[in-house]
Structure formats: C-alpha cells, structure tokens
Amino acid sequence: xxxxxxxxxxxxxxxxxxxxxxxxxxxxxxxxxxxxxxxxxxxxxxxxxxxxxxxxxxxxxxxxxxxxxxxxxxxxxxxxxxxxxxxxxxxxxxxxxxxxxxxxxxxxxxxxxxxxxxxxxxxxxxxxxxxxxxxxxxxxxxxxxxxxxxxxxxxxxxxxxxxxxxxxxxxxxxxxxxxxxxxxxxxxxxxxxxxxxxxxxxxxxxxxxxxxxxxxxxxxxxxxxxxxxxxxxxxxxxxxxxxxxxxxxxxxxxxxxxxxxxxxxxxxxxxxxxxxxxxxxxxxxxxxxxxxxxxxxxxxxxxxxxxxxxxxxxxxxxxxxxxxxxxxxxxxxxxxxxxxxxxxxxxxxxxxxxxxxxxxxxxxxxxxxxxxxxxxxxxxxxxxxxxxxxxxxxxxxxxxxxxxxxxxxxxxxxxxxxxxxxxxxxxxxxxxxxxxxxxxxxxxxxxxxxxxxxxxxxxxxxxxxxxxxxxxxxxxxxxxxxxxxxxxxxxxxxxxxxxxxxxxxxxxxxxxxxxxxxxxxxxxxxxxxxxxxxxxxxxxxxxxxxx
Amino acid sequence: xxxxxxxxxxxxxxxxxxxxxxxxxxxxxxxxxxxxxxxxxxxxxxxxxxxxxxxxxxxxxxxxxxxxxxxxxxxxxxxxxxxxxxxxxxxxxxxxxxxxxxxxxxxxxxxxxxxxxxxxxxxxxxxxxxxxxxxxxxxxxxxxxxxxxxxxxxxxxxxxxxxxxxxxxxxxxxxxxxxxxxxxxxxxxxxxxxxxxxxxxxxxxxxxxxxxxxxxxxxxxxxxxxxxxxxxxxxxxxxxxxxxxxxxxxxxxxxxxxxxxxxxxxxxxxxxxxxxxxxxxxxxxxxxxxxxxxxxxxxxxxxxxxxxxxxxxxxxxxxxxxxxxxxxxxxxxxxxxxxxxxxxxxxxxxxxxxxxxxxxxxxxxxxx
Numbered sequence: 001x002x003x004x005x006x007x008x009x010x011x012x013x014x015x016x017x018x019x020x021x022x023x024x025x026x027x028x029x030x031x032x033x034x035x036x037x038x039x040x041x042x043x044x045x046x047x048x049x050x051x052x053x054x055x056x057x058x059x060x061x062x063x064x065x066x067x068x069x070x071x072x073x074x075x076x077x078x079x080x081x082x083x084x085x086x087x088x089x090x091x092x093x094x095x096x097x098x099x100x101x102x103x104x105x106x107x108x109x110x111x112x113x114x115x116x117x118x119x120x121x122x123x124x125x126x127x128x129x130x131x132x133x134x135x136x137x138x139x140x141x142x143x144x145x146x147x148x149x150x151x152x153x154x155x156x157x158x159x160x161x162x163x164x165x166x167x168x169x170x171x172x173x174x175x176x177x178x179x180x181x182x183x184x185x186x187x188x189x190x191x192x193x194x195x196x197x198x199x200x201x202x203x204x205x206x207x208x209x210x211x212x213x214x215x216x217x218x219x220x221x222x223x224x225x226x227x228x229x230x231x232x233x234x235x236x237x238x239x240x241x242x243x244x245x246x247x248x249x250x251x252x253x254x255x256x257x258x259x260x261x262x263x264x265x266x267x268x269x270x271x272x273x274x275x276x277x278x279x280x281x282x283x284x285x286x287x288x289x290x291x292x293x294x295x296x297x298x299x300x301x302x303x304x305x306x307x308x309x310x311x312x313x314x315x316x317x318x319x320x321x322x323x324x325x326x327x328x329x330x331x332x333x334x335x336x337x338x339x340x341x342x343x344x345x346x347x348x349x350x351x352x353x354x355x356x357x358x359x360x361x362x363x364x365x366x367x368x369x370x371x372x373x374x375x376x377x378x379x380x381x382x383x384x385x386x387x388x389x390x391x392x393x394x395x396x397x398x399x400x401x402x403x404x405x406x407x408x409x410x411x412x413x414x415x416x417x418x419x420x421x422x423x424x425x426x427x428x429x430x431x432x433x434x435x436x437x438x439x440x441x442x443x444x445x446x447x448x449x450x451x452x453x454x455x456x457x458x459x460x461x462x463x464x465x466x467x468x469x470x471x472x473x474x475x476x477x478x479x480x481x482x483x484x485x486x487x488x489x490x491x492x493x494x495x496x497x498x499x500x501x502x503x504x505x506x507x508x509x510x511x512x513x514x515x516x517x518x519x520x521x522x523x524x525x526x527x528x529x530x531x532x533x534x535x536x537x538x539x540x541x542x543x544x545x546x547x
Numbered sequence: 548x549x550x551x552x553x554x555x556x557x558x559x560x561x562x563x564x565x566x567x568x569x570x571x572x573x574x575x576x577x578x579x580x581x582x583x584x585x586x587x588x589x590x591x592x593x594x595x596x597x598x599x600x601x602x603x604x605x606x607x608x609x610x611x612x613x614x615x616x617x618x619x620x621x622x623x624x625x626x627x628x629x630x631x632x633x634x635x636x637x638x639x640x641x642x643x644x645x646x647x648x649x650x651x652x653x654x655x656x657x658x659x660x661x662x663x664x665x666x667x668x669x670x671x672x673x674x675x676x677x678x679x680x681x682x683x684x685x686x687x688x689x690x691x692x693x694x695x696x697x698x699x700x701x702x703x704x705x706x707x708x709x710x711x712x713x714x715x716x717x718x719x720x721x722x723x724x725x726x727x728x729x730x731x732x733x734x735x736x737x738x739x740x741x742x743x744x745x746x747x748x749x750x751x752x753x754x755x756x757x758x759x760x761x762x763x764x765x766x767x768x769x770x771x772x773x774x775x776x777x778x779x780x781x782x783x784x785x786x787x788x789x790x791x792x793x794x795x796x797x798x799x800x801x802x803x804x805x806x807x808x809x810x811x812x813x814x815x816x817x818x819x820x821x822x823x824x825x826x827x828x829x830x831x832x833x834x835x836x837x838x839x840x841x842x843x844x845x846x847x848x849x850x851x852x853x854x855x856x857x858x859x860x861x862x863x864x865x866x867x868x869x870x871x872x873x874x875x876x877x878x879x880x881x882x883x884x885x886x887x888x889x890x891x892x893x894x895x896x897x898x899x900x901x902x903x904x905x906x907x908x909x910x911x912x913x914x915x
Binding site (some may be wrong): 140143144145147152153155157159163164165166167169171173177178179180181185188190410411412413415416417517518519520521524525526527528 | 756757759760761762763766767769770771791795796797798799801802809811812813820822823825826827829830831832833835837838839857858860
C-alpha cells in the first residue's frame with residue numbers, strides 16, 4: 001500500500017473547491033481553456049466497471065480510461081472562485097464552491113516561505129458599514145419645500161483647487177460699484193463630484209484603461225458631466241498626453257515617480273493642460289505598503305510608459321526624502337505648480353490614519369495658497385496588489401476621519417479652503433450616489449472611486465474573497481492583466497458604455513437625494529440633513545440620533 | 548409662519564403704521580410675538596442722532612448691571628425714555644419688568660476717536676452687556692447704536708401694541724424706517740433673542756421663511772466675526788452674511804445676492820464677470836442660502852432693500868406712494884396702510900433681483 005502523504009495539498013485545503021459533475025460534462029474543454037489560473041485541468045482516470053449478464057451473478061470487471069476535469073492541487077494554481085468555468089460551461093457541469101475549511105493562510109505561507117499577496121480587497125464582511133447606519137433624515141416639507149428632481153436645476157459641481165479665504169480674494173471695487181480682479185488667484189476647476197480614482201495603466205489592462213478614458217471623454221463631451229479621471233501613478237501614453245483629452249485627466253505622481261520623466265518631456269508638445277496634478281503620499285487600501293506592480297504585469301508597453309525594466313515595480317510607501325509637511329510637501333507643490341505655470345491645481349492624496357487631521361491642519365495653514373485639495377483614502381477600497389497582512393490588518397475607516405478633517409476646518413473657520421475628497425469603500429454596495437451624498441453632508445466636497453469602476457466594467461471579484469487576483473496578471477475578465485489573450489476578453493466600448501450609463505444613473509440619483517432636502521447645490525457640510533440609527537455613530541459624527 | 552414688513556417714509560412715522568401693516572396679515576401668523584427695529588429716529592431721539600441708544604428689556608437687577616457696566620466704561624447717560632406700559636388684565640403678553648431706551652454719550656477718551664473705533668466699541672459694549680445679563684436671565688440687549696431702537700416681545704401682536712401704547716400715534720416715538728415681524732421663532736427654542744428683525748452695527752435683517760443652510764452658515768459664521776453670536780434663529784445668518792459682505796469685505800450691496808444665491812454655473816459661465824462670480828462662490832460657499840425665504844434688510848445709511856431665494860419660494864411685494872414705500876409679505880398689509888396708491892405700480896420682485904429703496908424713496912430693481 002502506498003504511504004499516505006498527509007502534507008500533500010488537496011482541494012479541501014484550498015479556499016475554493018471545484019464541483020464537477022462528470023455525468024453532465026460533454027468534455028468540450030471550455031472551462032479549462034477559460035481558467036486563467038490553471039486551477040482546473042483535464043485528466044484521465046482509470047475506472048473500473050463490474051457487470052453480470054447471466055441470471056446468476058457472474059461478475060465481470062472492465063477497466064477503462066475516462067477523461068475528466070480535475071481541480072489542481074497546488075498553492076500556485078489554486079482556484080480563486082472567479083466562476084469563469086461556470087460562465088462558459090454549456091451544461092452547468094462545473095463551478096467553484098467556497099470551502100469553509102480552507103487552510104490556505106497557513107499552508108501557503110508554509111509551502112511558499114513568503115508572505116501572501118493578493119489584489120487589494122479588504123475582507124470586512126460581517127460588519128454593517130457606517131454609511132449604512134446613516135440616513136438622509138431631514139425631509140423638506142411645507143415650511144421648506146422640497147424641490148422637483150426633474151424640473152428644478154441643480155448645480156452638481158465641486159471645486160478642485162486652492163480656495164482663497166474671502167478677505168484674500170484679489171478684488172478691487174470700481175467706481176461704478178463692481179468688483180474687478182486685481183491680481184492672480186490660484187487655479188480652481190469646477191468638476192463633477194465623483195472622480196474616477198487613480199488606477200495606473202500598469203495595474204489595469206490597456207483595454208480597461210482605454211475604456212475608462214473613453215467614458216470620461218464621452219461623459220464630458222456628450223453628456224455634459226465634467227467627470228475627471230486620475231491617471232494613477234505617472235504613466236500616461238504619449239498620444240494621450242499630446243491630445244486634447246488631456247484636459248480630462250488628473251496626472252498622478254506617486255513615490256515611485258514612474259512615468260513622470262515622460263510627462264515632463266512631453267510638456268512642450270501638450271496642447272491642453274491636465275485637469276490637475278495629484279501627489280500621492282499614501283493610500284488607504286494598503287497603508288504603508290506602497291504600490292506594488294509585480295513582474296508578471298510589467299509588459300513591454302508598461303516598461304516603455306514607466307521607463308523601467310521588467311521587474312517588480314515597487315513604489316515606496318512614502319516619498320523618499322520627504323519627511324516634513326512644512327518643507328518637503330510645499331517644495332513639491334511649488335515645483336509641480338511651477339511646471340504648469342501655476343495654471344493647474346495640485347492636490348495631495350494621503351491615507352486615512354489616526355494622524356490625518358494633523359497633516360490636514362498643517363495644510364490648511366498653507367501660506368503659499370497652493371494646496372488644491374486633500375484627498376483622503378480609507379480602507380475598504382483599492383485594487384493593485386499588496387501583502388495580505390497589510391490588507392487585512394492595517395488601515396483606517398474613512399467616514400469618521402473625513403468628518404474629523406472637516407470639523408478641524410470648521411474650528412478654524414477654514415472649511416472649503418482646501419477641498420476635501422474622500423474614498424475607501426464608497427459604492428461598495430453598488431449605490432455610490434447615496435454614499436457620496438452622505439460623505440458630502442459630513443463635509444466632503446467630492447469623492448473618488450476605483451474599485452466600483454472595475455465592477456462597472458465586469459470585475460467578478462468581491463469582498464468575500466472571490467477572485468482578488470489583480471496582482472497575478474491573470475485577471476479572468478481582462479481588467480487587470482497585460483496578457484493579450486485575457487485582455488481581449490474585455491470590450492473597451494462596452495466598458496465605456498457601462499461607466500457612462502452608471503454615471504448618468506448616479507447623476508439622476510444625486511438629484512433625487514438633493515430634492516427632498518431642498519438643496520440645489522451639493523450638500524457639503526449639511527450634517528443636519530443626516531440622522532444615524534446608531535447612537536455611537538451619531539455621537540462620533542455629531543449628527544442626530546434617531547431610533 | 549412669519550410675516551414681515553418694512554416702511555420707509557419721507558416723514559417720521561409712528562410704529563402704529565407698522566402694527567397696522569402687520570395686523571392685516573394676522574391670519575398668516577400665529578400671534579406669538581411682535582418685534583421691530585426703527586432707524587432714522589424722530590421725536591425725542593431726533594436731537595441725539597450721533598449718540599448710541601441702548602434698547603433693553605430687563606429686570607431691575609439687569610438694568611442696574613447694564614448701567615453699571617456702561618458707566619464703568621465711561622459712557623454717560625444723556626436721555627432715558629421708558630415707554631408707558633398699559634398692564635391691563637387679560638393681555639396676551641409675557642412682559643419683562645423693564646423696557647428701557649437710553650441714549651449715552653461716548654466715554655471722554657473716545658470722543659475724538661474715529662467712526663470705526665466708536666463702532667467697534669459699541670459692538671463690544673453690547674456683547675458685554677448681553678453676556679452679563681444672559682448669565683441669570685436678567686435681560687436682553689437688542690441694540691446699542693446711534694439712531695436705532697429695537698423692541699421685541701412675546702405674545703399677541705395686538706396686545707403687545709396695547710401694552711406699549713403703540714396703537715395711538717404720537718410724535719414722540721417716530722422713525723423714517725421701521726421694519727417689523729410678527730411671530731416668535733418656531734424652529735428653535737422660543738427666546739426673545741430669536742425674534743427678528745436682527746441688528747448688528749447699523750445693519751438690520753429680517754426674513755420670511757427658512758434657511759435650510761443654517762447648519763453650514765452657522766458653522767462658518769461663528770469663526771468669522773465676534774459679533775456673529777447667538778444663533779437662536781436660522782434667520783440671524785442672513786444678517787451676519789449681509790454684515791460680512793457689505794461691511795467686513797466692503798463689497799457693494801449687489802454682491803450680497805451673489806453670495807446668498809449664486810447664479811447656476813451654466814449662467815455664470817456666460818457672464819463677463821464670471822471670474823469674480825466663481826471666486827465668490829468658491830470662497831463663500833458656506834454663506835450660500837438655499838431658501839425658501841424673503842429677506843428685508845436695512846443698511847447703516849438707512850437704505851432699505853428686499854430679495855428672495857434663488858427659486859422664489861416665498862412671497863414679497865413692494866407698494867409705494869409719493870411719501871412712503873412699503874415692503875410686505877402679503878399685499879393686504881400694504882392695502883391697509885396705503886389704500887389709495889396705484890396698485891398697478893406694485894412690484895413683485897423676481898428671484899434674481901434686489902429691490903432697493905434709497906433715501907429719496909427712489910425704487911431701483913437690480914438684476915443679479
């Protein structure tokens with residue numbers, strides 16, 4: 001008898017088990033061909049069949065070779081539960097089933113000798129979100145009539161850029177009693193209050209990125225919604241840099257400075273200014289972990305855009321060499337402002353943290369009038385790749401931190417001077433308008449979102465641990481991969497169409513939320529419109545408690 | 548519901564006219580209070596136009612405390628007028644023991660001070676008095692300013708008029724600009740300070756309606772200026788914004804409207820002065836007021852104006868004769884006071900305009 005190898009990996013050790021019904025399978029091979037993780041494979045099994053043809057049992061045995069589909073028993077090619085096999089199977093013969101007895105966290109580390117990395121989704125299932133404990137509770141009625149979402153006009157725009165305090169506005173009063181300009185003011189762009197969050201062209205497939213860029217242009221030029229898209233770290237295709245569509249793009253510079261060299265070199269050929277510059281100091285989805293684009297995703301065109309050889313592209317968690325807000329951030333802001341001749345607003349993105357308010361307080365005292373926005377990113381968002389330990393055990397929720405920053409500004413009478421933008425799990429339930437609206441009532445000028453954009457495109461991953469293989473370069477729907485065959489599964493035009501439709505629906509929903517509270521402008525700071533069904537949440541956010 | 552009204556006249560008017568204006572709108576309010584501010588005073592105050600008059604409702608202790616504070620600061624009293632009250636049984640009024648209007652001379656060392664210094668002193672004194680009397684509910688200090696008196700009380704406006712003998716016209720207690728409101732506050736706690744008109748450094752404002760941006764207005768205004776205090780009513784925000792835009796920033800009056808009801812982006816983009824309009828909207832987003840309301844305001848030079856929220860959700864009408872202009876929530880008020888005017892010239896202001904009445908009673912309509 002063969003010795004039992006108890007340490008061998010079996011499907012029962014893995015997070016997903018593939019359930020296969022050989023009797024329904026026609027052996028068409030679609031599932032195996034479609035599985036980008038090679039988590040299933042065709043095998044031949046030896047089968048024994050016993051039968052009898054006489055009136056009395058005269059058992060005969062026959063052995064035959066039967067082709068079947070089997071799950072790979074490997075920590076490398078394990079099933080991510082994406083369900084593509086199920087999608088392509090014509091006979092419902094196969095599909096992944098969650099395995100509650102998984103030993104994946106232990107055996108992967110034991111056998112691999114390395115930390116687990118995965119696409120960035122925080123596994124926060126089991127807890128009700130703070131935003132879902134808040135409702136829009138002030139309903140206008142007879143004394144303060146609600147508005148008509150269809151008939152009335154609404155101003156759904158948010159500022160991106162440094163807002164001067166009123167007494168510093170460069171105005172003089174003319175003889176005929178008018179205000180005339182008397183000096184230069186920082187650049188401010190009024191944009192749609194939802195920005196397509198910073199996802200780099202290295203993290204996404206070129207078709208996904210193209211789809212999002214196409215949607216942005218369409219929303220601006222055909223739908224009249226001035227939506228902006230953030231490029232993610234540095235890399236932007238040169239053709240886009242030189243095109244008139246650049247005005248819809250916010251260029252990001254993160255700690256790796258990837259692609260910035262190319263942007264600087266292309267400046268003389270730019271026909272439009274970018275919509276803004278976003279300096280990423282940190283992000284909430286993988287706090288302190290920096291960005292990590294793994295070697296398998298660094299395809300040729302990514303190398304060329306980023307200007308780096310094929311290797312793991314790791315952005316440090318912070319800008320190296322910049323260790324104080326007062327000096328270094330101001331230096332950066334000055335240089336990037338100066339690069340575009342002070343015509344382009346420059347904002348900063350930090351991870352939500354216990355210390356975010358200190359950073360914000362430093363910035364609102366900004367003597368150069370140059371900090372054009374404070375982007376605050378909390379846990380519960382993110383794509384990319386990070387160590388699982390960072391994803392699951394570090395990070396700070398966004399809602400109370402955003403509120404803290406807003407109230408810090410209120411205490412100083414400086415609310416709105418540095419627009420607050422917030423992200424991190426917004427739209428997680430699919431309803432971004434409601435989440436964004438509540439965040440604005442709590443003090444955000446606008447929000448940004450990345451993960452939801454991917455879900456609009458067709459991402460099958462979820463917060464229950466399904467798929468989340470964005471780091472492998474094997475995205476089964478072609479969103480976060482540079483493998484040509486996989487990327488071609490994605491139709492960029494369909495991506496663009498979905499994003500455009502979602503934004504149009506969301507725009508309608510914003511109006512449906514603004515109308516009942518009688519607001520025709522965005523409800524920034526209207527915390528009186530919110531009520532919480534949880535006393536602790538109400539106290540913490542300083543809103544009304546209802547039960 | 549609030550009903551508001553204002554009369555501006557060539558001749559000095561007795562507050563009975565304001566009571567009449569408000570009384571005819573009685574069905575539109577809840578008989579819970581009456582308040583008025585009088586600018587450009589006649590009668591016994593006529594000869595003291597440059598000296599500040601204190602308007603106070605208080606207990607005996609409150610009066611003593613207030614006078615002590617003023618005397619200690621160097622103010623000397625030159626005139627005191629205590630309205631004769633008519634405390635007959637059955638009147639619906641929750642009166643304070645004393646109503647005092649006292650005119651003071653400035654402290655000696657301030658007599659040669661600049662106008663601005665005097666104005667800051669008067670504000671500081673009023674705030675000091677207010678806080679001193681507020682501690683143990685000893686009284687309410689409504690205004691302390693040259694050529695202005697304020698009266699506010701809780702109760703039925705008709706009975707309040709009877710209590711203060713305001714139904715009988717005389718030439719002792721008169722003014723050229725009188726703003727008045729009927730009703731006590733319903734949105735928040737009922738306190739005397741909550742009734743409009745509100746007054747600050749020569750500016751008076753009163754409003755019919757609601758300020759849905761109260762929370763964000765309040766959060767912003769609190770740290771803008773020491774005089775922006777109280778916030779017993781959402782309508783105080785209108786006054787503070789008016790004071791801030793016109794006095795503190797020094798912007799001409801038309802920009803008050805641009806601050807409280809900014810033009811939609813689409814419209815502003817088409818304007819020549821779009822850069823200024825955007826800058827205003829950016830910097831003063833927290834002073835925007837979303838309505839529904841009608842505002843009546845008086846400036847320190849006694850100019851009277853009215854404007855509405857951006858969607859014109861509350862009514863207002865301006866009627867005029869040769870020697871009077873009246874602004875009122877309901878036209879029936881004007882009909883009562885000016886029955887013989889030409890009704891065809893009445894103005895029903897639009898959502899995007901300010902109607903201004905200057906000191907020659909010329910009525911101007913400024914499009915936003």
